[in-house]
């Protein structure tokens with residue numbers, strides 16, 4: 001049967017099944033590649049000011065758009081819930097992380113009242129694939145329940161980790177479709193050396209190839225959720241070598257260089273000065289270790305960019321590159337958490353022993369989900385603290401607050417907080433067939449909730465009337481530099497809260513009082529105008545209170561954890 005006839009018949013049958021009228025335009029609808037990275041700061045990638053080598057992301061930016069005021073939710077799980085559903089995290093059941101608090105907005109499990117991007121696009125004829133970190137269900141074990149795993153939430157294929165963080169050499173809760181696997185007993189994927197970032201990229205490439213072998217005439221959604229550069233600082237020696245010595249002079253030279261580059265790129269307004277940094281290099285005792293942490297961090301992002309390059313190459317080979325909307329975002333700001341910064345009883349602050357000190361694990365064993373491993377597969381103890389040079393599989397170290405401050409240059413605070421350094425992310429949009437502009441910036445604010453509405457419009461999908469209505473606005477007008485109308489954008493995480501309306505942003509830390517900033521003039525949140533503009537504070541407080549009530553935000557801290565339901 002001729003290909004065109006098959007396409008026509010498929011289109012007619014889908015149109016009939018879905019009740020939609022997209023058959024006549026089916027061949028023109030774009031594919032979507034949604035890339036999300038983990039715990040990377042606002043100025044880390046090259047096209048937002050960083051010295052880290054990201055030529056592939058930079059090429060997408062040069063061929064498309066960069067949004068300068070795009071926002072996430074400040075943390076892993078709520079960001080994924082928002083991105084996947086187009087709702088605020090509490091509306092999707094993930095107001096905090098993966099604990100069940102016995103409140104519908106805090107179940108640690110994606111709600112049945114929302115639809116994932118894949119569920120939304122499926123009736124419109126899209127195939128959907130996901131690789132990488134899932135982290136929107138608290139059920140990460142092999143024994144289930146699996147009703148909130150990717151293949152039960154609309155995705156046709158999946159390879160990745162159900163849980164949030166872990167070793168890049170031996171990820172826990174690793175799953176292909178619905179089957180838990182060990183990376184060292186997986187006949188379908190046998191690289192010379194297992195490294196999770198590569199595994200995510202390689203499976204993304206594989207799913208594009210398989211799509212063309214099996215579903216040539218249907219458009220696809222590919223969701224790629226890297227765990228780079230979340231702790232632990234794990235990277236391959238050849239990538240770390242590229243950054244050898246790069247950070248030996250400490251935080252300030254890097255921060256200043258990033259600020260100047262971000263200004264020259266137009267990402268940051270040079271009229272707004274660089275605030276004082278957090279770190280004092282002169283007081284750092286373990287300078288070699290401290291700079292090594294950042295070398296490894298940079299190498300993790302470098303490797304992710306290499307993987308994005310593989311995906312781009314495959315899209316070009318399969319003829320998809322022109323009509324695929326590629327979106328790149330980060331899930332929260334740089335991470336100041338202290339994981340592995342000192343040793344402890346189970347993870348000693350010692351040099352690597354000359355030989356294994358523990359029994360080796362079998363290749364078929366699963367690493368335990370959600371825990372920090374105490375040993376490697378071959379029996380070396382996993383170590384923490386400044387005697388432990390990061391990078392290898394027997395180390396588990398985070399890069400610390402001062403480098404997180406550098407990652408977020410020039411913005412305030414970190415992951416967890418809803419000041420600009422916690423919630424600001426690059427958004428790169430690349431779609432040659434649909435966006436005429438090349439290398440332009442878009443300065444109007446946007447949020448992850450807008451991605452679902454954007455894909456709904458471009459994919460000509462009907463959003464079901466029995467699901468919680470989408471909160472976001474389609475970004476398609478912004479692609480053509482037109483304004484998007486919206487009331488405001490809102491945040492709440494761990495009692496940290498904010499609302500942005502136009503250029504005004506009202507923000508408070510948990511337990512703290514409201515601060516008011518004019519973000520257009522003061523992106524670094526250095527001049528609190530709350531006392532001089534009480535009428536604006538009052539207006540925004542009222543908006544926030546309505547939002548918090550409407551989306552079932554509960555007072556922080558939350559009640560004791562419950563675990564008596566799905």
Ligand SMILES: [Ca+2]
Pocket residue numbers: 038039075076230331332
């Ligand atoms: Ca994260």
